Amino acid sequence: MKIITAVRGFKDILPGESEKWQFVEGKAREIFGNFGFREIVLPILEKTELFRRSIGETTDIVEKEMYTFVDRGDESLTMRPEATASVMRAYLEHGLYASESLVKLYTIGPMFRRERPQKGRFRQFNQLNAELLGSKDPRVDAEVILMLITFLRSVGVADARLEINSLGCPACRPAFREVIHKDLEEKRDGLCEDCRRRLSTNPLRIFDCKVEGCKAIVATAPLLIEFLCGECREHFDAVQSGLRLFDTPFEVNARMVRGLDYYTKTAFEVTTGALGAQNAIAGGGRYDRLVEELGGPESPGIGFAVGLERLVAVAPIPDETVIPRPELFIAALGKEAQDFAFVLCNRLRMKGALAETDYGARSLKSQMKRSDKLGCRYTLILGERELRERKALLRDMKDSSQQPLGLDDAENTILGILSTE
Protein backbone atom coordinates (compact mmCIF):
# COMPACT_ATOMS: atom_id res chain seq x y z
CA MET A 1 0.00 0.00 0.00
CA LYS A 2 1.30 3.38 -0.87
CA ILE A 3 1.96 5.53 2.15
CA ILE A 4 0.39 8.92 2.50
CA THR A 5 2.87 11.75 2.33
CA ALA A 6 2.70 15.37 3.42
CA VAL A 7 1.19 17.91 1.06
CA ARG A 8 3.64 19.53 -1.33
CA GLY A 9 5.39 22.49 0.21
CA PHE A 10 4.34 21.47 3.73
CA LYS A 11 7.07 20.20 6.01
CA ASP A 12 7.52 18.27 9.22
CA ILE A 13 9.95 19.63 11.75
CA LEU A 14 11.54 16.61 13.38
CA PRO A 15 13.19 16.31 16.77
CA GLY A 16 16.72 17.57 16.43
CA GLU A 17 15.44 20.51 14.46
CA SER A 18 12.44 21.27 16.63
CA GLU A 19 14.78 22.00 19.54
CA LYS A 20 16.47 24.64 17.43
CA TRP A 21 13.11 26.21 16.78
CA GLN A 22 12.41 26.27 20.50
CA PHE A 23 15.77 27.91 21.07
CA VAL A 24 15.06 30.61 18.49
CA GLU A 25 11.55 31.22 19.79
CA GLY A 26 12.85 31.43 23.34
CA LYS A 27 15.34 34.11 22.34
CA ALA A 28 12.63 36.04 20.53
CA ARG A 29 10.29 35.96 23.53
CA GLU A 30 13.09 37.10 25.80
CA ILE A 31 14.31 39.98 23.65
CA PHE A 32 10.95 41.16 22.36
CA GLY A 33 9.82 41.09 25.98
CA ASN A 34 12.69 43.34 26.97
CA PHE A 35 11.56 45.82 24.34
CA GLY A 36 8.06 45.82 25.77
CA PHE A 37 6.34 43.62 23.22
CA ARG A 38 3.63 41.18 24.32
CA GLU A 39 2.39 38.11 22.54
CA ILE A 40 -0.88 37.98 20.66
CA VAL A 41 -2.13 34.60 19.45
CA LEU A 42 -4.16 34.86 16.29
CA PRO A 43 -6.39 32.59 14.23
CA ILE A 44 -5.02 31.14 11.02
CA LEU A 45 -8.24 31.62 9.08
CA GLU A 46 -9.60 35.06 8.30
CA LYS A 47 -12.27 36.46 6.06
CA THR A 48 -10.81 36.81 2.58
CA GLU A 49 -11.85 40.43 2.48
CA LEU A 50 -9.30 41.32 5.17
CA PHE A 51 -6.37 40.36 2.98
CA ARG A 52 -7.80 41.77 -0.20
CA ARG A 53 -8.13 45.15 1.45
CA SER A 54 -4.88 45.25 3.40
CA ILE A 55 -2.34 43.53 1.18
CA GLY A 56 -3.72 44.97 -2.05
CA GLU A 57 -5.88 43.61 -4.85
CA THR A 58 -3.17 43.62 -7.47
CA THR A 59 -0.37 42.05 -5.45
CA ASP A 60 0.84 38.58 -6.37
CA ILE A 61 -0.17 37.28 -2.97
CA VAL A 62 -3.81 38.22 -3.42
CA GLU A 63 -3.98 37.52 -7.11
CA LYS A 64 -2.59 34.03 -7.17
CA GLU A 65 -1.08 32.76 -3.96
CA MET A 66 -3.83 32.57 -1.36
CA TYR A 67 -5.44 29.42 -0.06
CA THR A 68 -9.01 30.62 -0.33
CA PHE A 69 -12.16 28.56 -0.07
CA VAL A 70 -15.85 29.04 0.45
CA ASP A 71 -16.96 27.86 3.86
CA ARG A 72 -20.22 26.00 4.35
CA GLY A 73 -21.85 29.23 5.33
CA ASP A 74 -21.12 30.63 1.87
CA GLU A 75 -18.43 32.83 3.30
CA SER A 76 -15.07 33.20 1.58
CA LEU A 77 -12.25 32.37 3.99
CA THR A 78 -8.48 32.45 3.52
CA MET A 79 -5.59 30.83 5.32
CA ARG A 80 -3.50 33.84 6.24
CA PRO A 81 -0.62 34.59 3.85
CA GLU A 82 0.90 37.03 6.34
CA ALA A 83 0.20 38.20 9.86
CA THR A 84 0.10 41.99 9.90
CA ALA A 85 -3.43 42.14 8.53
CA SER A 86 -4.65 39.85 11.30
CA VAL A 87 -2.91 41.88 13.97
CA MET A 88 -4.61 45.02 12.64
CA ARG A 89 -7.93 43.27 12.59
CA ALA A 90 -7.57 42.24 16.23
CA TYR A 91 -6.30 45.70 17.16
CA LEU A 92 -9.46 47.21 15.72
CA GLU A 93 -11.88 44.53 16.81
CA HIS A 94 -10.83 44.78 20.46
CA GLY A 95 -10.28 48.53 20.47
CA LEU A 96 -6.70 48.15 21.62
CA TYR A 97 -6.00 51.69 20.45
CA ALA A 98 -8.27 52.95 23.22
CA SER A 99 -6.60 51.15 26.09
CA GLU A 100 -3.15 52.43 25.42
CA SER A 101 -1.57 54.98 23.14
CA LEU A 102 1.32 52.71 22.21
CA VAL A 103 0.66 49.05 21.49
CA LYS A 104 3.51 46.60 20.96
CA LEU A 105 2.63 43.09 19.87
CA TYR A 106 4.39 40.02 18.56
CA THR A 107 3.04 36.77 17.22
CA ILE A 108 4.50 33.47 16.04
CA GLY A 109 2.86 31.04 13.70
CA PRO A 110 2.36 29.55 10.25
CA MET A 111 1.53 31.44 7.06
CA PHE A 112 0.31 29.96 3.80
CA ARG A 113 1.10 30.90 0.23
CA ARG A 114 0.56 28.69 -2.75
CA GLU A 115 3.87 29.29 -4.54
CA ARG A 116 6.15 26.82 -6.21
CA PRO A 117 8.42 25.48 -3.45
CA GLN A 118 12.17 25.92 -3.65
CA LYS A 119 15.10 26.41 -1.30
CA GLY A 120 13.90 28.57 1.58
CA ARG A 121 10.36 28.79 0.23
CA PHE A 122 7.47 26.67 1.40
CA ARG A 123 3.72 26.74 1.10
CA GLN A 124 3.35 26.64 4.83
CA PHE A 125 6.07 28.62 6.55
CA ASN A 126 6.41 30.13 9.97
CA GLN A 127 6.90 33.74 10.76
CA LEU A 128 7.71 35.71 13.81
CA ASN A 129 5.99 39.10 13.58
CA ALA A 130 6.41 42.22 15.67
CA GLU A 131 4.14 45.23 15.27
CA LEU A 132 4.27 48.56 17.02
CA LEU A 133 1.20 50.78 16.75
CA GLY A 134 0.48 54.32 17.77
CA SER A 135 3.64 56.25 16.98
CA LYS A 136 5.11 57.87 13.93
CA ASP A 137 8.27 58.93 15.68
CA PRO A 138 11.31 57.91 13.60
CA ARG A 139 13.05 56.79 16.76
CA VAL A 140 10.45 54.05 16.95
CA ASP A 141 11.50 52.87 13.50
CA ALA A 142 15.11 52.68 14.63
CA GLU A 143 14.07 50.96 17.83
CA VAL A 144 12.14 48.25 16.03
CA ILE A 145 15.04 47.63 13.64
CA LEU A 146 17.43 47.58 16.56
CA MET A 147 15.28 44.97 18.29
CA LEU A 148 15.34 42.81 15.17
CA ILE A 149 19.12 43.02 14.86
CA THR A 150 19.56 42.29 18.55
CA PHE A 151 17.40 39.21 18.19
CA LEU A 152 19.27 37.99 15.12
CA ARG A 153 22.57 38.41 16.92
CA SER A 154 21.26 36.51 19.91
CA VAL A 155 20.79 33.43 17.77
CA GLY A 156 24.22 33.81 16.21
CA VAL A 157 23.35 35.61 12.99
CA ALA A 158 25.73 38.55 12.98
CA ASP A 159 26.85 38.83 9.39
CA ALA A 160 23.51 39.53 7.71
CA ARG A 161 22.99 42.68 5.66
CA LEU A 162 20.54 45.31 6.78
CA GLU A 163 19.16 47.43 3.98
CA ILE A 164 16.77 50.30 4.43
CA ASN A 165 14.82 52.56 2.14
CA SER A 166 11.98 55.00 2.18
CA LEU A 167 8.90 54.33 0.11
CA GLY A 168 7.38 57.78 0.56
CA CYS A 169 3.83 58.59 1.56
CA PRO A 170 0.56 59.52 -0.15
CA ALA A 171 1.97 63.02 -0.52
CA CYS A 172 5.05 62.14 -2.56
CA ARG A 173 4.63 58.65 -3.96
CA PRO A 174 1.93 59.39 -6.57
CA ALA A 175 3.99 62.19 -8.07
CA PHE A 176 7.02 59.96 -8.32
CA ARG A 177 4.91 57.18 -9.77
CA GLU A 178 4.05 59.43 -12.65
CA VAL A 179 7.63 60.51 -13.23
CA ILE A 180 8.93 56.97 -13.23
CA HIS A 181 6.08 55.73 -15.36
CA LYS A 182 6.82 58.37 -17.95
CA ASP A 183 10.55 57.70 -17.85
CA LEU A 184 10.22 53.96 -18.22
CA GLU A 185 7.49 54.18 -20.80
CA GLU A 186 10.00 55.89 -23.08
CA LYS A 187 12.44 53.02 -22.61
CA ARG A 188 9.72 50.41 -22.87
CA ASP A 189 11.35 48.45 -25.68
CA GLY A 190 14.41 47.68 -23.57
CA LEU A 191 12.37 46.15 -20.79
CA CYS A 192 11.66 42.44 -20.36
CA GLU A 193 8.18 41.08 -20.88
CA ASP A 194 7.39 40.97 -17.17
CA CYS A 195 8.48 44.54 -16.66
CA ARG A 196 6.36 45.79 -19.51
CA ARG A 197 3.41 44.31 -17.71
CA ARG A 198 4.56 45.85 -14.43
CA LEU A 199 4.64 49.23 -16.11
CA SER A 200 0.90 49.42 -15.80
CA THR A 201 0.36 47.37 -12.66
CA ASN A 202 3.25 48.19 -10.33
CA PRO A 203 6.06 50.24 -11.89
CA LEU A 204 8.08 50.31 -8.66
CA ARG A 205 8.61 46.58 -8.94
CA ILE A 206 10.76 47.09 -12.00
CA PHE A 207 13.43 48.37 -9.66
CA ASP A 208 14.27 44.94 -8.37
CA CYS A 209 14.03 43.05 -11.64
CA LYS A 210 17.01 40.78 -12.18
CA VAL A 211 17.11 40.88 -15.97
CA GLU A 212 20.29 42.67 -17.10
CA GLY A 213 18.54 44.89 -19.64
CA CYS A 214 16.08 46.13 -17.04
CA LYS A 215 18.82 46.64 -14.48
CA ALA A 216 20.63 48.92 -16.91
CA ILE A 217 17.54 50.97 -17.61
CA VAL A 218 16.65 51.25 -13.95
CA ALA A 219 20.21 52.29 -13.10
CA THR A 220 19.70 55.57 -14.89
CA ALA A 221 16.07 56.06 -13.89
CA PRO A 222 15.07 58.55 -11.23
CA LEU A 223 14.81 57.21 -7.68
CA LEU A 224 11.93 57.66 -5.29
CA ILE A 225 14.36 58.71 -2.64
CA GLU A 226 15.12 61.85 -4.68
CA PHE A 227 11.45 62.77 -4.75
CA LEU A 228 10.57 62.36 -1.10
CA CYS A 229 8.49 65.15 0.41
CA GLY A 230 9.95 67.17 3.24
CA GLU A 231 8.30 65.12 5.93
CA CYS A 232 9.45 61.80 4.49
CA ARG A 233 12.95 63.08 3.88
CA GLU A 234 13.24 64.26 7.45
CA HIS A 235 11.82 61.04 8.79
CA PHE A 236 14.22 58.91 6.76
CA ASP A 237 17.21 60.96 7.93
CA ALA A 238 16.10 60.66 11.53
CA VAL A 239 15.77 56.88 11.26
CA GLN A 240 19.30 56.69 9.94
CA SER A 241 20.81 58.85 12.62
CA GLY A 242 18.88 56.81 15.17
CA LEU A 243 20.49 53.64 13.89
CA ARG A 244 23.92 55.21 13.93
CA LEU A 245 23.68 55.68 17.69
CA PHE A 246 23.93 51.92 18.02
CA ASP A 247 26.21 49.34 16.54
CA THR A 248 23.90 48.51 13.67
CA PRO A 249 25.57 48.86 10.27
CA PHE A 250 23.11 49.35 7.42
CA GLU A 251 23.03 50.53 3.87
CA VAL A 252 20.49 52.51 1.97
CA ASN A 253 19.11 50.56 -0.95
CA ALA A 254 17.09 52.98 -3.01
CA ARG A 255 15.91 50.16 -5.24
CA MET A 256 14.33 48.07 -2.52
CA VAL A 257 10.61 47.55 -2.96
CA ARG A 258 8.10 45.78 -0.79
CA GLY A 259 5.59 43.27 -2.03
CA LEU A 260 2.65 44.51 -0.03
CA ASP A 261 0.79 47.70 -0.85
CA TYR A 262 0.36 49.04 2.65
CA TYR A 263 3.93 50.11 3.29
CA THR A 264 4.83 53.80 3.64
CA LYS A 265 8.03 55.61 4.52
CA THR A 266 10.56 53.26 6.14
CA ALA A 267 11.09 49.84 4.58
CA PHE A 268 13.84 47.43 5.53
CA GLU A 269 15.13 43.99 4.79
CA VAL A 270 17.71 41.64 6.27
CA THR A 271 19.41 39.31 3.80
CA THR A 272 22.06 36.62 3.94
CA GLY A 273 24.19 34.95 1.32
CA ALA A 274 23.63 31.43 2.60
CA LEU A 275 20.09 30.87 1.41
CA GLY A 276 20.19 30.66 -2.37
CA ALA A 277 17.77 32.83 -4.26
CA GLN A 278 15.44 33.34 -1.32
CA ASN A 279 17.92 35.42 0.61
CA ALA A 280 15.67 37.48 2.89
CA ILE A 281 15.39 36.31 6.46
CA ALA A 282 13.41 39.30 7.63
CA GLY A 283 11.58 42.23 6.15
CA GLY A 284 9.31 44.98 7.31
CA GLY A 285 8.41 48.61 7.28
CA ARG A 286 6.07 51.35 8.29
CA TYR A 287 2.38 51.32 7.45
CA ASP A 288 0.88 54.58 8.62
CA ARG A 289 -2.39 54.34 6.71
CA LEU A 290 -3.25 50.67 7.07
CA VAL A 291 -5.48 50.88 10.14
CA GLU A 292 -7.41 53.77 8.65
CA GLU A 293 -7.87 51.90 5.42
CA LEU A 294 -9.39 49.08 7.41
CA GLY A 295 -11.86 51.52 8.92
CA GLY A 296 -10.11 52.41 12.15
CA PRO A 297 -8.77 55.62 13.67
CA GLU A 298 -5.48 57.15 12.62
CA SER A 299 -2.90 54.67 13.94
CA PRO A 300 0.55 54.80 12.42
CA GLY A 301 2.48 51.57 12.77
CA ILE A 302 5.64 49.75 11.96
CA GLY A 303 6.55 46.09 12.05
CA PHE A 304 8.53 43.27 10.61
CA ALA A 305 8.37 39.56 9.90
CA VAL A 306 11.15 37.02 10.34
CA GLY A 307 11.06 33.82 8.28
CA LEU A 308 11.70 31.11 10.83
CA GLU A 309 12.59 28.33 8.40
CA ARG A 310 15.16 30.61 6.84
CA LEU A 311 16.49 31.84 10.15
CA VAL A 312 16.86 28.35 11.59
CA ALA A 313 18.63 27.34 8.38
CA VAL A 314 21.31 30.00 8.74
CA ALA A 315 21.58 30.31 12.51
CA PRO A 316 24.67 28.44 13.70
CA ILE A 317 23.07 26.54 16.55
CA PRO A 318 25.23 23.55 17.57
CA ASP A 319 23.32 20.34 18.26
CA GLU A 320 24.91 19.94 21.68
CA THR A 321 23.45 23.19 22.94
CA VAL A 322 19.85 22.29 22.25
CA ILE A 323 19.46 18.53 22.08
CA PRO A 324 18.51 17.10 25.46
CA ARG A 325 20.56 14.26 26.91
CA PRO A 326 19.43 12.06 29.78
CA GLU A 327 21.54 12.38 32.90
CA LEU A 328 20.98 8.84 34.06
CA PHE A 329 20.22 5.54 32.39
CA ILE A 330 18.92 2.69 34.52
CA ALA A 331 20.00 -0.68 33.17
CA ALA A 332 17.75 -3.31 34.69
CA LEU A 333 18.29 -7.05 34.49
CA GLY A 334 15.39 -9.32 35.22
CA LYS A 335 11.72 -8.76 35.89
CA GLU A 336 12.13 -7.62 39.48
CA ALA A 337 14.86 -5.15 38.62
CA GLN A 338 12.74 -3.78 35.81
CA ASP A 339 9.89 -3.19 38.21
CA PHE A 340 12.25 -1.38 40.53
CA ALA A 341 13.64 0.66 37.63
CA PHE A 342 10.13 1.51 36.50
CA VAL A 343 9.38 3.09 39.86
CA LEU A 344 12.76 4.73 40.39
CA CYS A 345 13.01 6.15 36.90
CA ASN A 346 9.61 7.78 37.02
CA ARG A 347 10.09 9.08 40.54
CA LEU A 348 13.30 10.76 39.40
CA ARG A 349 11.55 12.30 36.44
CA MET A 350 8.80 13.66 38.67
CA LYS A 351 11.51 15.32 40.73
CA GLY A 352 12.93 16.97 37.64
CA ALA A 353 15.73 14.62 36.65
CA LEU A 354 16.17 13.45 33.08
CA ALA A 355 16.23 9.69 33.52
CA GLU A 356 15.78 6.86 31.03
CA THR A 357 15.43 3.11 31.29
CA ASP A 358 14.60 0.06 29.17
CA TYR A 359 11.79 -2.43 29.69
CA GLY A 360 12.87 -4.64 26.82
CA ALA A 361 14.58 -7.30 28.95
CA ARG A 362 17.71 -6.86 26.91
CA SER A 363 21.24 -7.83 27.79
CA LEU A 364 23.31 -5.54 29.97
CA LYS A 365 25.55 -4.94 27.00
CA SER A 366 22.67 -3.67 24.87
CA GLN A 367 21.51 -1.43 27.64
CA MET A 368 24.99 -0.01 28.12
CA LYS A 369 25.13 0.67 24.41
CA ARG A 370 21.85 2.48 24.57
CA SER A 371 22.99 4.52 27.55
CA ASP A 372 26.12 5.48 25.64
CA LYS A 373 24.19 6.35 22.54
CA LEU A 374 21.81 8.57 24.46
CA GLY A 375 24.82 10.35 25.88
CA CYS A 376 23.96 9.63 29.52
CA ARG A 377 26.43 10.81 32.10
CA TYR A 378 25.66 7.92 34.46
CA THR A 379 24.33 4.41 34.21
CA LEU A 380 22.76 2.71 37.18
CA ILE A 381 23.30 -1.02 36.94
CA LEU A 382 20.61 -2.98 38.66
CA GLY A 383 20.59 -6.78 38.46
CA GLU A 384 19.33 -9.59 40.65
CA ARG A 385 22.53 -9.54 42.64
CA GLU A 386 22.23 -5.82 43.40
CA LEU A 387 18.60 -6.20 44.28
CA ARG A 388 19.47 -8.95 46.74
CA GLU A 389 22.20 -6.90 48.36
CA ARG A 390 20.14 -3.69 48.21
CA LYS A 391 23.05 -1.99 46.47
CA ALA A 392 23.12 -0.96 42.81
CA LEU A 393 26.21 0.08 40.84
CA LEU A 394 26.45 3.66 39.62
CA ARG A 395 28.76 3.84 36.64
CA ASP A 396 30.31 7.10 35.53
CA MET A 397 30.27 6.86 31.75
CA LYS A 398 33.02 9.39 31.41
CA ASP A 399 35.79 7.69 33.38
CA SER A 400 34.24 4.22 33.64
CA SER A 401 34.42 4.20 37.42
CA GLN A 402 31.73 2.47 39.45
CA GLN A 403 30.53 2.94 42.97
CA PRO A 404 27.93 1.08 45.01
CA LEU A 405 24.72 2.94 45.71
CA GLY A 406 22.29 1.90 48.45
CA LEU A 407 18.89 1.09 46.98
CA ASP A 408 16.83 2.14 49.97
CA ASP A 409 17.70 5.78 49.51
CA ALA A 410 18.62 5.62 45.83
CA GLU A 411 16.28 8.37 44.75
CA ASN A 412 17.75 11.06 46.98
CA THR A 413 21.32 9.93 46.53
CA ILE A 414 20.98 10.13 42.77
CA LEU A 415 19.27 13.49 42.86
CA GLY A 416 22.13 14.72 45.02
CA ILE A 417 24.76 13.48 42.59
CA LEU A 418 22.98 14.84 39.53
CA SER A 419 22.46 18.24 41.10
CA THR A 420 26.19 18.70 41.62
CA GLU A 421 26.87 18.22 37.92
Added chain:
RNA sequence: GUGGGUGUAGCUCAAGUGGUUAGAGUGUCGGGUUGUGGCCCCGAAGGUUGAGGGUUCAAGUCCCUCCACUCACCCCA
Protein backbone atom coordinates in the same frame (compact mmCIF):
# COMPACT_ATOMS: atom_id res chain seq x y z
C1' G B 1 2.33 29.14 -13.90
C1' U B 2 7.47 28.24 -16.86
C1' G B 3 12.28 25.89 -17.25
C1' G B 4 16.57 22.56 -15.64
C1' G B 5 18.28 18.47 -12.47
C1' U B 6 17.27 13.98 -9.72
C1' G B 7 14.34 9.45 -8.25
C1' U B 8 17.92 2.19 -6.17
C1' A B 9 17.62 -0.33 1.76
C1' G B 10 15.53 4.25 7.33
C1' C B 11 19.91 7.71 5.57
C1' U B 12 24.29 8.63 1.90
C1' C B 13 25.40 6.29 -2.53
C1' A B 14 27.44 1.86 -6.13
C1' A B 15 25.81 -1.38 -10.06
C1' G B 16 31.46 -0.64 -18.10
C1' U B 17 28.38 -0.12 -24.28
C1' G B 18 20.97 -3.90 -21.51
C1' G B 19 22.97 -10.04 -19.31
C1' U B 20 22.32 -14.87 -13.14
C1' U B 21 19.59 -14.63 -6.62
C1' A B 22 20.48 -5.44 -7.18
C1' G B 23 25.68 -4.22 -3.69
C1' A B 24 28.51 -1.06 -0.02
C1' G B 25 28.89 2.42 3.94
C1' U B 26 25.97 4.14 7.86
C1' G B 27 21.87 3.25 11.07
C1' U B 28 18.74 -0.75 13.58
C1' C B 29 18.83 -5.65 16.07
C1' G B 30 21.88 -9.76 17.78
C1' G B 31 26.68 -12.04 18.80
C1' G B 32 32.29 -11.99 19.85
C1' U B 33 33.28 -15.27 28.51
C1' U B 34 29.05 -15.94 32.78
C1' G B 35 26.42 -9.22 34.05
C1' U B 36 29.55 -3.85 31.55
C1' G B 37 29.24 1.37 26.61
C1' G B 38 32.84 3.85 23.01
C1' C B 39 37.33 1.14 19.05
C1' C B 40 37.54 -3.52 16.40
C1' C B 41 35.44 -8.22 14.31
C1' C B 42 31.12 -11.48 12.87
C1' G B 43 25.99 -12.18 11.69
C1' A B 44 20.76 -10.88 10.75
C1' A B 45 16.75 -8.08 9.28
C1' G B 46 15.66 -4.35 5.71
C1' G B 47 14.40 -3.14 -1.79
C1' U B 48 7.54 -3.97 -6.12
C1' U B 49 15.05 -0.02 -8.27
C1' G B 50 8.97 6.49 -7.69
C1' A B 51 4.32 4.50 -10.68
C1' G B 52 2.34 2.70 -15.25
C1' G B 53 3.08 1.30 -20.22
C1' G B 54 6.44 0.05 -24.44
C1' U B 55 11.00 -2.10 -27.10
C1' U B 56 13.80 -6.83 -26.28
C1' C B 57 15.18 -13.68 -25.53
C1' A B 58 16.52 -10.35 -21.36
C1' A B 59 15.41 -3.56 -18.54
C1' G B 60 17.82 -0.49 -12.32
C1' U B 61 20.01 0.53 -17.33
C1' C B 62 16.75 2.25 -23.68
C1' C B 63 11.74 4.91 -25.20
C1' C B 64 6.89 7.24 -23.73
C1' U B 65 3.38 9.01 -19.99
C1' C B 66 2.43 10.32 -15.12
C1' C B 67 4.02 11.38 -10.06
C1' A B 68 7.36 13.08 -6.41
C1' C B 69 11.56 15.68 -4.80
C1' U B 70 14.93 19.58 -5.93
C1' C B 71 17.11 24.16 -7.97
C1' A B 72 15.99 28.46 -10.70
C1' C B 73 12.48 32.11 -13.01
C1' C B 74 8.42 34.63 -10.83
C1' C B 75 7.56 36.39 -5.90
C1' C B 76 8.92 36.93 -1.04
C1' A B 77 9.88 35.57 5.11
